[in-house]
Amino acid sequence: MGKIKLTINNRVVEAEDGQTVLEVARENGIHIPTLCYLKDLTGTGACRVCQVEIEGARTLCAACVYPVREGLVVKTHSVRALEARKNVVELIVSNHSKDCLSCIRNTNCELQRLCQELGVREDAYAGNKTPSTFDEVSPGIVRDTSKCVLCGRCVAACKKIQGLGILGFMDRGFKTKVGPVYDRSFNDVNCMQCGQCINVCPVGALHEKEEIHDVINAINDPHKHVIVQT
Ligand code: SF4
Ligand code: SF4
Ligand code: FES
Known part of the structure; x- marks a missing residue:
């Protein structure tokens, strides 16, 4: 597989053909939050927490499954991407027990970390569970x-x-x-x-x-x- 060049957050970076946007971003010290992704184990793009903006694409794309290609232009922290990620986490939280104080994962929980990182501060979609x-x-x-x-x-x-x-x-x-x-x-x-x-x-x-x-x-x-x- 050959080397290709793409742009992430206005920075030109090199990647191997066949890598995903998430892999290349991580290699270059750019943080994209994830939830369902686990290297070599999951690759379904199920949770959409890793959504990024790809120039020319109609919708936001899941960085953990989106393959890089020559000339790709990616924005990982555009307002649109940040809002979409927050929205996804708010929806997850709306159907969650929120039992943190007595939960075995309290202070070591990926959902807590995501809420902290994305500024989830309210029960935006309170309703049935x-x-x-x-x-x-x-x-x-x-x-x-x-x-x-x-x-x-x-x-x-x-x-x-x-x-x-x-x-x-x-x-x-x-x-x-x-x-x-x-x-x-x-x-x-x-x-x-x-x-x-x-x-x-x-x-x-x-x-x-x-x-x-x-x-x-x-x-x-x-x-x-x-x-x-x-
Ligand atoms: S949150 Fe835990 S139990 Fe639920 S699907 Fe993910 S790994 Fe399985
Ligand atoms: S610590 Fe995590 S899993 Fe446990 S209730 Fe809180 S958010 Fe849910
Ligand atoms: S981490 Fe879940 S879709 Fe990418």
């Missing part, structure tokens, strides 16, 4: 769809890293959910509790089952001999 599923039956994984942003990263990780394909999208439109088939519990499907889905989830929709209090109680129980294995 998708009925959610809370599953804490399995030994290791908790699933709370009220916090799911439908990024699809867990679906890709289960299929491509672990080779199992237990997770998928179900229903459509406002009712869309991600999880094991027919919205079953992780306990009722062929899940091996590897946790790859948890590793890639950007929010608190999937997390490990905490047993820290059981451990503390066991350590403090004078009648118990406690062995720790790390």
